[in-house]
Amino acid sequence: DTEVTQTPKHLVMGMTNKKSLKCEQHMGHRAMYWYKQKAKKPPELMFVYSYEKLSINESVPSRFSPECPNSSLLNLHLHALQPEDSALYLCASSSTGGEGNEKLFFGSGTQLSVL
């Protein structure tokens, strides 16, 4: 199994809603990532978990809250989002996340629309 699975594929939410994005991998990878991609732009790193500990937070607003319950799962909790947060949210994983030369495996993303 070389897949990263993200759910849901599409999400529409209001600015007062609370929702969560989920990501799962069963490749035994120990690093997991959240990226945000606006239309026609490259992905931008949000968070990195390495061995289930948050290792990188790219100064993301607190309305985005990551969680790594175990080595296979990564969640992104959303609360009080703004319309400009509408984007494709990509999850990725890599073997250990420490060497810099690792291949990232990406999920297909969750397309989020904030109304």
Added chain:
Amino acid sequence: AQSVTQLGSHVSVSEGALVLLRCNYSSSVPPYLFWYVQYPNQGLQLLLKYTSAATLVKGINGFEAEFKKSETSFHLTKPSAHMSDAAEYFCAVSGVGAAGNKLTFGGGTRVLVKP
């Protein structure tokens, strides 16, 4: 900080023609460089990576890239374009040290293949 610049946001090629996508990097240390491809409504997939083992790197789907330190370049080529090559292509560089698992993408190049 590590960065990459992709020259040309759009490239149009005829089926069977050479595909050439340009990427220049900026790095204070020998970099790890990557090319990823993103098909519509999908996540990113690794085409190839440079990790200093060889300057000419062969990847999947017939793509290859050459690392040229003197030109700080890592251009991607494919001798003969197929219709299935139509996608967005991203050059990327990884961080160093504690930021080794931080991948920074270039702006992307959209490839259109004409029949």
